[in-house]
Amino acid sequence: MTYSFPCQDLSLAGKGKGMSDTSTRSGMLWEVERLLTETKEKPQVLIMENVIDVHNERNKDDFKKFILKLERLGYQNYWKDLIATDYGIPQTRNRCFMVSILGNYSYSFPPKKELKLKLIDLLEEKVGEKYF
Numbered sequence: 211m212t213y214s215f216p217c218q219d220l221s222l223a224g225k226g227k228g229m230s231d232t233s234t235r236s237g238m239l240w241e242v243e244r245l246l247t248e249t250k251e252k253p254q255v256l257i258m259e260n261v262i263d264v265h266n267e268r269n270k271d272d273f274k275k276f277i278l279k280l281e282r283l284g285y286q287n288y289w290k291d292l293i294a295t296d297y298g299i300p301q302t303r304n305r306c307f308m309v310s311i312l313g314n315y316s317y318s319f320p321p322k323k324e325l326k327l328k329l330i331d332l333l334e335e336k337v338g339e340k341y342f
Contacts, residue, residue, distance in 0.1 A: 211253040215239045217261040220269055229264075229272050239272075243279050252283065256310040262291045264306050277308075285310040288317045296322040300329045 219236035229236035265273040289308035294301040
């Protein structure tokens with residue numbers, strides 16, 4: 211299962227309401243816990259993606275609380291901040307990824323790879339008028 215949740219209340223550009231409860235947009239995170247608790251058969255692997263502010267000073271307690279809840283449901287959790295340029299994609303946007311595996315397993319994030327592409331290599335040559 212892949213999941214994310216609105217980042218507006220986490221990021222620096224947002225209003226800083228955090229994710230401590232479901233009354234905020236970023237509080238949608240707790241719906242993931244609800245789904246996992248209510249389902250009979252839990253997904254073997256969960257993959258989360260969000261802004262790195264998900265674990266900044268203001269949000270770290272809620273992030274740890276969520277990880278603890280996943281652990282209580284039987285998941286091993288591995289998280290890391292990744293930058294797409296370290297994996298061959300010409301975009302320098304930092305993102306936090308978390309891989310959670312049900313049971314006693316181990317995971318390590320893939321090694322970095324050389325950036326060979328530039329943005330110009332990915333752009334379409336002809337773009338429809340509706341995009342201008």
